[in-house]
Amino acid sequence: MATVIKNGYIYTNGEIVHGDLLIKNGLISAIGTDLKAENIIDAKKQLISPGLIDVHVHYRDPGQTDKENVKTGSLAAAHGGFTTVCAMPNVVPVPNTPELMRKMVKNNCENGVIHVLQYAPITVNEDTNEIPDYAALKKAGCVALSNDGKGVQNAYTMYLAMQKAQANNLIIAEHAQDDSLFNQGVINEGRKASEFNLAPITELAETTQIARDLLLAQKTGAHYHVCHVSTKKSVELIRIAKSKGINVTCEVAPHHLLLGEENIISDNANFKMNPPLRTKADQEALIAGLLDGTIDMIATDHAPHTASDKQNGFAEAAFGIVGSETAFCELYTKFVKTGIFTLEQLINWLTLAPATAFGLTKAGKIALGQPADIAIFDLHKKEAINAANFKSKGKNTPFNNDAVYGQTVLTMVDGQIVFQSEESK
Template structure:
């Protein structure tokens, strides 16, 4: 049955909010305007909320198969829907790894049966993420792989990465890279700065990230490959990516909310909830990320949603796994700390969460327009609340943002015209 979303506010070209109605049927937006016909349709009162394209996140961890104690496809996508996301791309560091058609098809069946939103699965660059033998990329593409990544580990061999890029370029597929030179990590657990010394914790130098990006952009240029850099965290990395783009190299990049919002000074104690990879860097790195996003060096924002059990994250940073959750906090944190302060406009933030990631990977999502997929998120821009990890739908409660006061909250999320999340108090 067709649905008519009434009394919602959309962003106009000049940044103002104007009232609109949206007619959705057969998974698509059929019409937009005012006083649209109401006969034979289900009318949904948007109560004056802001309507955004459904958020698109190309960097998430759903943990299934193999890590169901941390998250499942069902719980992860329900959490994503609660955060306003309608399309997510699941990284391949699962057990088993989607390094073969059989495993990838099994994951797709799990997605089909249990996902609450659209999930596009990655395949790995190398078998078992071991960095030794390349996967059969063309077969994996034909089986529905979104892109190729060994996320969680950097591909250490330049030759291996070069060969992967040439194969990916030949079949017009992206290489998506976690950039980390293992010989420069030194068993670190947080940024190598001054806070790690006060906490007596081993540090991860910034150069461990930037040196691999510098290697890879030149390899991508030689291979003619679309190369995407995950979770950029250092000022040197921003500089390398900016120079590569100026040189005409086909490189895109993302930044996470936590690297935009915080820096090493936010790490106030030796607790696993502050442990993430890449780590929270120095304040000058944080500022470089903000500027890089604003000037287009960094293309969009991705959460790197990485759930773990509470038992794992309650340990010292020396023992806890890397990662924090992000689906259910991203928009409110970014809106509160950047849009309300005037650092970003609402249009910029929405674009970085929707159309920009979609455009970077040629996905047909991220826009509220006639003929496009009916993926929309209704947001109460005035709702004030406190982030409470125990209210998360995600199995992962591992966040450093517990107790933060924020403004704005996704109220309803729709995928292909179907309601997949609705705030109970609406």
């Protein structure tokens, strides 16, 4: 049955136009006005966006499904307007073999309500110097390589990994962290570390490894993607690397744009993430990096945990916060409503930019013949974030009770509704 989404403001070809979308057989078949079909969805002059893309989520499945699983994680993504995500491989067991990769890909397809793509590890078990069979893992369905949560400590191992990734046309998405400099820290090195007497994390733990890896990427030609960039110096290094033609892309997480260490007013582990919240100067550099193209995209680093994981303050709690269900509304409210970003820029960083960088040709845009992966957002209604209503098992967020615009009204994957707000039913 054909469906027409009528009377919306559609983001297509880099601009927002008023009109209708016609969907047939899961594909976008027409963009125009006065389109007709048996099934009608009234967008009520709301934003119709390509389904958002998140190249950095943690679904904890298998092995830690008390925190999240593919079903709950993908429902959370749909609730946030995401229709394609890339899931990190820090699960139990780590998908080191083609057999494990095929099993994860199968689970993602069977239990995900959206498109859940799967990373393979850079090294076996993410903490060794052994490199798995990238060709076999790619054939089994992996989308890219990452040890997220852990940096590759040995430079020669990373050098070999980049050579093999380049040979197999795979992206290396690196969590840049030198453990000797990280030194079991829990909070950014600065005033808050002193105020709460907590072990500090120097920015050098991130920046020195990025500098190393950029030189390795220059030597090997590998596509090097830096996860969750958080410091001014990191942005500067990547800007220089791009000017020299090094094949590097990078992402920034919403929480590093929205928050800085000054927002930590108590020993509240919902503000504990890795990399940690940095300084105001770092925040400003991240914003500038997006605006000048140094930073390519926004990715959530959605990291669900149980309540007990986060209850004991910075010293003992797990790193990470959930992000799928708060990313668009928080970013729209804090940056688009205030005129810092345009709506078109924000949508691009969450759709076409990640699709282009990761070669996702069937995602990231509303165009004829493309899969009908669509999100509708209400940009006019103000509503408080309520973590109790999250679809994710994880409720660990510093944004609970924030009043925001841009909540998701409807999310569609391949022409099928996978989320719809109660008010719009």
